[in-house]
Amino acid sequence: MTPxxxxxxxxxxxxxxxxxADALFERASQQMPGISLRTVYQTMNDLVAxxxxxxxxxxxxxxxxxxxxxxxxxxxxDTCGTVRDVYVSGADKLAIDGLDGFDTVAPAIVFHGECTSxxxxxxxxxxxxxxx
Numbered sequence: 001m002t003p004x005x006x007x008x009x010x011x012x013x014x015x016x017x018x019x020x021a022d023a024l025f026e027r028a029s030q031q032m033p034g035i036s037l038r039t040v041y042q043t044m045n046d047l048v049a050x051x052x053x054x055x056x057x058x059x060x061x062x063x064x065x066x067x068x069x070x071x072x073x074x075x076x077x078d079t080c081g082t083v084r085d086v087y088v089s090g091a092d093k094l095a096i097d098g099l100d101g102f103d104t105v106a107p108a109i110v111f112h113g114e115c116t117s118x119x120x121x122x123x124x125x126x127x128x129x130x131x132x
Contacts (some may be wrong), residue, residue: 007032008043009052018039018056018064018074018083058110073108077115086111 001009011027011043012019019027025040047053054066059075064083071092072085091107 002043004028004035004039005033005043005046007035008040009047012047012053012065012067015067016085018066020062020064022062024065035073056083059112073110075111075113077118078112079118081116082117086114 007028008024011024011031014095017064018038021037021041021044025035025037028031028035028040037096044053048065051069054069056064056066056074058064058074059078061081066085066128068085071087073088075084075086076082088109091109093109096104
């Protein structure tokens with residue numbers, strides 16, 4: 001295990017923010033000047049292939065990395081982009097209509113909304129409903 005891989009694995013350990021490779025690169029560069037962005041991407045891809053971390057893609061945004069390999073799903077803030085883990089009971093037992101030829105491997109549920117920070121800010125949410 002290379003020092004770069006050890007550093008990136010350590011940075012991810014316990015990180016529930018689902019960082020992007022660019023965010024990890026910025027953090028890693030502070031501790032290991034000279035680490036390359038390419039090394040970060042390669043290491044993240046290697047860790048995903050080894051099953052040590054998961055790759056998360058939500059809402060067409062950048063790929064994020066999740067050290068939580070437990071059976072879980074995600075919630076995304078549509079205002080600030082925060083991604084958090086959530087647990088859904090019985091997701092593997094959902095009956096799904098319309099798969100028509102798709103062979104699913106595992107359910108991946110993504111909930112969308114606004115986080116507490118965004119709903120409590122002074123700016124009204126962009127998708128709030130107005131009462132008549």
